[in-house]
Amino acid sequence: xxxxxxxxxxxxxxxxxxxxxxxxxxxxxxxxxxxxxxxxxxxxxxxxxxxxxxxxxxxxxxxxxxxxxxxxxxxxxxxxxxxxxxxxxxxxxxxxxxxxxxxxxxxxxxxxxxxxxxxxxxxxxxxxxxxxxxxxxxxxxxxxxxxxxxxxxxxxxxxxxxxxxxxxxxxxxxxxxxxxxxxxxxxxxxxxxxxxxxxxxxxxxxxxxxxxxxxxxxxxxxxxxxxxxxxxxxxxxxxxxxxxxxxxxxxxxxxxxxxxxxxxxxxxxxxxxxxxxxxxxxxxxxxxxxx
Numbered sequence: 001x002x003x004x005x006x007x008x009x010x011x012x013x014x015x016x017x018x019x020x021x022x023x024x025x026x027x028x029x030x031x032x033x034x035x036x037x038x039x040x041x042x043x044x045x046x047x048x049x050x051x052x053x054x055x056x057x058x059x060x061x062x063x064x065x066x067x068x069x070x071x072x073x074x075x076x077x078x079x080x081x082x083x084x085x086x087x088x089x090x091x092x093x094x095x096x097x098x099x100x101x102x103x104x105x106x107x108x109x110x111x112x113x114x115x116x117x118x119x120x121x122x123x124x125x126x127x128x129x130x131x132x133x134x135x136x137x138x139x140x141x142x143x144x145x146x147x148x149x150x151x152x153x154x155x156x157x158x159x160x161x162x163x164x165x166x167x168x169x170x171x172x173x174x175x176x177x178x179x180x181x182x183x184x185x186x187x188x189x190x191x192x193x194x195x196x197x198x199x200x201x202x203x204x205x206x207x208x209x210x211x212x213x214x215x216x217x218x219x220x221x222x223x224x225x226x227x228x229x230x231x232x233x234x235x236x237x238x239x240x241x242x243x244x245x246x247x248x249x250x251x252x253x254x255x256x257x258x259x260x261x262x263x264x265x266x267x268x269x270x271x272x273x274x275x276x277x278x279x280x281x282x283x284x285x286x287x288x289x290x291x
Contacts (some may be wrong), residue, residue: 010207018092026229054228056196057236058284061243064265066275068105073098074271076164077122077131077206078256084108085258085267085276088122088131089139095119097131097147102267102276111147113140115269121162121171121206125183132159132171139186153186155179161216165229170214172207176200178214178229196234208266215266220253238281244273 021024069075073096077088094111100106113119118134128150129142135158141150157173162171168189169181180190193200194216203219213235214227222243227238248253251271258267260278269276282289 013145016087017060022036028074039157042053053234054231054235056234057226059236059238060282060284061238061279062282063243064263066277067102069269069273069276070098070100070107070274071274074251075256075269076120076160076271078208078209078258079122079124079129080258080260080267086122086124086129087256088117088119090271092116092118092133095133097129097142099147100147104201108145111142113147120159123162123164123169125164125169130162130169130183134158134160134163136287142254151257155186155238156183156188160205160219163207163209163214165209170207170209170229172204172216173217174203176202176204178204178227192229192232194225194232194234196225196237201234206255206257208259210259215257215259217255217257219255222254224254224257240268243268243277243279244270244275246270 011025019238047062073087074090074094075087078092079086083102085102087098087100089096089098093115095117095171096113096119098107099109101108117136119278120130120132123133124144128143129144131140133139137154137156139153139155139159141153142148143150159171160174162169163174164183169183171179171181173179176194178192178194180187182189194204201218205217207214214229216225216227218225222239222241224238224240240254252273254268254270256269260267266279266281267276270280279287
């Protein structure tokens with residue numbers, strides 16, 4: 001009887017050991033399954049985040065031709081229309097609004113700002129030209145044909161670049177923010193922060209609205225970024241550092257973007273540059289011209 005009891009106790013202990021080992025194996029299997037599941041979820045989440053990021057096109061350029069530019073012009077705004085360049089220039093006591101022949105660089109019409117105004121970005125809206133100033137927080141509206149001053153308006157920040165999308169004025173203030181104004185009342189109707197892969201793009205300067213995107217000089221660099229105005233996301237970058245080599249810490253920074261709709265090419269220049277360059281954009285990834 002005693003031997004039977006011993007055998008039964010050994011059997012019970014073995015069964016319990018087997019159950020413990022089985023439980024341990026089952027636990028490890030379940031834990032491994034959970035890890036695989038969590039890894040899959042995490043990977044799909046990361047993939048979803050990455051796939052949601054907008055593609056940022058990297059552009060190269062080809063110089064088609066260049067034109068003379070006034071070496072005394074501290075370019076702050078540039079617009080092309082029908083073979084003519086309209087240029088807003090800066091510096092206290094030297095700020096102007098100028099109409100130029102593109103091919104010769106000759107000034108066809110000029111108006112001077114008051115000495116206490118530092119001129120900034122310009123845009124053509126219908127039959128009017130609108131010009132910002134830097135720190136005065138005052139803008140001017142002119143007749144396009146005569147440069148007659150029609151009115152003044154105010155805005156809440158510094159003024160840097162200016163363009164429009166046909167419905168709203170869009171301006172920059174040197175930060176990463178683009179602001180939208182009603183073109184009739186000049187009341188602010190919205191704003192958006194510009195980001196490149198999640199990082200704010202500060203120093204937004206001269207602007208040009210081109211086929212649904214806002215192109216912006218980034219001060220004080222040689223870079224132009226293309227921005228989706230609906231989201232604020234950068235969707236394209238253009239490095240122009242080899243276009244006009246300049247000394248370090250020079251005031252002669254890239255600033256000035258104008259669009260030629262007939263050829264779908266850009267006109268670019270800089271502060272105190274001797275030339276205006278007509279360039280063709282080329283997508284670095286595909287090698288295709290952006291015409």
